[in-house]
Amino acid sequence: MTDTTDQPDQLTQMFRQQVEAAQTMMAPFAGGAMLPQVGSDEMEQWTAVATNLQAQWAQFQSEAMQRAQDGGPMAGWMDPAQMMTLAQGWAAQWQKMLDPQSQMKAWDDGVKVWQAALGKAMPNADASEPAELPHSDKRFKDEKWRGHPAYILIHQTYLMIAEKARELVDTMPGLDEDKREQMRFFSEAMVDAVSPANFAVTNPVVLQRTIETGGQNLIKGMEHFLNDLRRGQLTHTDANAFKLGENIAVTPGKVVHETPIYQLIQYTPTTDKVLETPLLIFPPWINRFYILDLNEKKSFVRWALEQGISVFMVSWKSADTSMAEVIWDDYVRAQIEAIDHVRERLDVEAVHAIGYCVAGTTLAATLSLLVQRGGADKVKSATFFTAQVDFEKAGELLNFVDDTQIAALEKMTTDGYVDGRVMAATFNMLRGTDLIWNYVVNNYLLGEDYPAFDLLHWNGDVTNLPAKWHQSYLKDLYRDNKLVQPGAIEVDGTPIDLTKVKTPTYIQAGKEDHIAPAESVWRLQDHFAGPVKFVLAGSGHIAGVVNPPEAKKYQFWTNENEAESLADFVAGADEHPGSWWPNWLEWIKSHGSDKVPAKGKRKPGGKGDTVIEDAPGRYVMSR
Structure with missing residues (x-):
């Protein structure tokens, strides 16, 4: 056994030695000043x-x-x-x-x-670099x-x-x-x-x-700080720099259908002929849809139109008191209704469907429900942008789904909905250094002007969530992982079984995604029975998706061989520079390349076509 009786003396001696060493090392700087000299008026x-x-x-x-202490929204x-x-x-x-x-x-x-x-x-005169x-x-x-x-x-x-x-x-x-x-x-x-x-x-x-x-x-920083306290949200960008329909979300189109939960936008074609099978996009209702239509150079919508695709977009309503009873079943029914409306409007048998994030999770349930009700042929192909169905490896968001934290979130409910600022703060916490403290320093301490950045504007344009849906989503999917357990969840009275889905599927994951980790997204293919193509894109949850070919940024990986895991996929993958969008387009065309003239109801708002209003519509404007 080591004798410790003299260790306090050893520590004391060590302390004295290190203080003397520090004093010796500080000596060359003894006359230095930490700050430039300032006058008394300025310092005051x-x-x-x-x-x-x-x-x-x-x-x-x-x-x-x-x-x-009162158990309010700031409770632990x-x-x-x-x-x-x-x-x-x-x-x-x-x-x-x-x-x-x-x-x-x-x-x-x-x-x-x-x-x-x-x-x-x-100081080191011999050193050429620090x-x-x-x-x-x-x-x-x-x-x-x-x-x-x-x-x-x-x-x-x-x-x-x-x-x-x-x-x-x-x-x-x-x-x-x-x-x-x-x-x-x-x-x-x-x-x-x-x-x-x-x-x-x-x-x-x-x-x-x-x-x-x-x-x-x-x-100036104090002004920024107090304004943020008033609005209850950290500001990342100049709020006056963007206006929907003018310099953001500007792709021409019409709202052709509306329900209490969503509006359906049909975009005006830009080619004389279009693919016979239209594209229907389900964006996440946690955010605004225009992440896919930021501006002319970044818009996935505009790019798809230029490739000769008829594009429809769902614009979800930000929850208010009228949506207090809305649950997940309502979003699944809304997706099926939108699919049927597009089919009827254009007189086509099927659509290509895209589900982004939580709307992709919901699309998986929608496909299962359609299979069991004899409607699987209504969706010719399904594409999933950074979407999860198996939440075992769902990443850092799992830190917010134990019973205590779910109860704390429930206390934040206002009139049947969760304020979007709560979700924004949660997502910001996932990257606190970049999305919180970086802006604390820049906005509050350095007093810098806000940048005019469309992506940050979208990120701060929060949406409210139906409280009942939010609670069940956290409990049933994130916490209990029921979606991948056949029959564990019912939607509209029908048990969900993803193993029955045979729809051709394209899965895109982001290599650096911290919201839907690539390993979690990868698992989607383990639960479908149909053909699946998996693509791993560079960057994360947003930039990995919104990556137009003209930008020549990032890269993506494909692997035509069987892979048992994401690690196996990466080990045998081929790396391709730039955007994965053209790869997706080639895949879409492999499921039907027939074209039809872009006329009649293929051009929304034309002669004899009743529409509701111009895109981007009222729902995306509501706060």
């Missing part, structure tokens, strides 16, 4: 603005805590019993870390970081983070502590893997929140901007 102005910001934030925190994700269990786990880990040997190791690790950081900050620091992160890439040893110590120490926090979760005893993954997620969220980049006094880029502008950046 900066202090006043900073104090104001701090007071406002403290008030907001107080209000949030009160709402949490975990109940007291869970929090106590996790706290005990943390305490056990910290106690373990406080034994003498662990203390010495932790101290030694910290000293190494400090020594390396300070040592590499020392020395590499022990830890790196894109949040600290600006050279100002290396401009003074104090800033090096701040961000390098933070990154070291973040690393230790991750190790703590990974080694915490008494947790099953699901709970451990949940702890990883929320621990990472907390670590991101306390980054020194997020605070004016510890961010040299912000401090420099403050000196340069006399604090005007913080005054």
